[in-house]
Amino acid sequence: xxxxxxxxxxxxxxxxxxxxxxxxxxxxxxxxxxxxxxxxxxxxxxxxxxxxxxxxxxxxxxxxxxxxxxxxxxxxxxxxxxxxxxxxxxxxxxxxxxxxxxxxxxxxxxxxxxxxxxxxxxxxxxxxxxxxxxxxxxxxxxxxx
Numbered sequence: 359x360x361x362x363x364x365x366x367x368x369x370x371x372x373x374x375x376x377x378x379x380x381x382x383x384x385x386x387x388x389x390x391x392x393x394x395x396x397x398x399x400x401x402x403x404x405x406x407x408x409x410x411x412x413x414x415x416x417x418x419x420x421x422x423x424x425x426x427x428x429x430x431x432x433x434x435x436x437x438x439x440x441x442x443x444x445x446x447x448x449x450x451x452x453x454x455x456x457x458x459x460x461x462x463x464x465x466x467x468x469x470x471x472x473x474x475x476x477x478x479x480x481x482x483x484x485x486x487x488x489x490x491x492x493x494x495x496x497x498x499x500x501x502x503x
Contacts, residue, residue, distance in 0.1 A: 364421060376394070382411055385404060399420075405419055406447065426440075430452050430457065430499060430501040444460045456501075467497060
């Protein structure tokens with residue numbers, strides 16, 4: 359879905375007029391109209407305001423052009439699993455289980471590996487295979503580099 363369609367859908371879902379949305383993000387009604395017609399895209403600061411207002415990530419507002427993964431554990435990120443900063447803003451780098459309120463849950467890659475092996479291994483993915491997989495994959499993520 360394109361940004362124009364997402365903004366229109368979110369505005370309608372929240373029963374807002376273009377004027378009401380414009381007032382909340384400090385732009386003109388015409389600016390909202392241009393976004394919804396696909397003539398322009400909100401600037402970075404306005405995307406942040408829209409993200410907070412509609413409680414969706416900027417990635418979602420832009421039509422999810424990037425496939426985001428947690429840079430700590432490798433889990434795919436969606437708005438419901440994405441972490442937040444202490445001010446409530448989305449952090450598009452980490453999941454809410456690895457990073458919360460400005461703090462990381464795991465102090466070492468070994469600690470995270472032990473946790474993941476304990477929770478992800480099963481008959482098809484035995485502990486030794488899980489450990490081998492996570493030991494190779496986790497160090498490639500930005501948090502552990």
